[in-house]
Amino acid sequence: CDVTGDQLNCPRVREGPSEEELFLREGDDIHLERPSRRRRRREEEEGQRWEERLQENWENCLELNLSYQDLGDPYQQENFLRILRRLIRVEKLQLVNNSLTNLSSVRLPRCRVLNLHCNHLVCLRQLPKLPVVEHLCLSENAIGSLGGLGALGNSPLRSLNLTHNPVTFTQDYRAR
Numbered sequence: 001c002d003v004t005g006d007q008l009n010c011p012r013v014r015e016g017p018s019e020e021e022l023f024l025r026e027g028d029d030i031h032l033e034r035p036s037r038r039r040r041r042r043e044e045e046e047g048q049r050w051e052e053r054l055q056e057n058w059e060n061c062l063e064l065n066l067s068y069q070d071l072g073d074p075y076q077q078e079n080f081l082r083i084l085r086r087l088i089r090v091e092k093l094q095l096v097n098n099s100l101t102n103l104s105s106v107r108l109p110r111c112r113v114l115n116l117h118c119n120h121l122v123c124l125r126q127l128p129k130l131p132v133v134e135h136l137c138l139s140e141n142a143i144g145s146l147g148g149l150g151a152l153g154n155s156p157l158r159s160l161n162l163t164h165n166p167v168t169f170t171q172d173y174r175a176r
Contacts, residue, residue, distance in 0.1 A: 058086040067096035081105060084128070095119070103128040116141065124148035130155055137161040146176055
């Protein structure tokens with residue numbers, strides 16, 4: 001109980017939607033409850049979620065491994081992105097094998113090492129904003145061109161791993 005979020009090695013952040021949300025997604029309406037009771041229950045759940053989020057300590061993480069999260073539901077993906085947006089101090093981040101497709105809404109202002117091995121990124125424009133990244137691993141994605149590489153031009157990038165991406169088959173990709 002005394003462990004905070006910044007001390008976890010690989011926490012599971014893939015909480016799924018509540019039963020009520022799943023039920024509502026199916027297009028069915030809850031006719032059995034009165035609207036005021038539903039509203040009250042929804043407010044209690046939101047209050048509980050807010051308390052849980054306050055207990056999270058994502059802002060103070062310096063090194064974090066959020067690999068293998070198995071993000072199959074859009075709700076889980078949005079929750080995962082919400083957590084990534086809170087990582088304002090992280091310097092080393094592992095996001096291996098999460099089926100990520102677009103991180104362009106995320107900014108990682110202090111991240112020096114980012115590992116996005118084995119995801120579903122198709123272009124460099126889908127990367128998060130990385131002003132100080134030094135080591136970036138994008139191996140085993142679906143990156144087909146170097147378009148968007150200019151966004152990394154101002155960063156002190158030392159290594160970029162693009163192995164097992166379609167872009168590696170283009171002529172002179174290393175020189176570019």
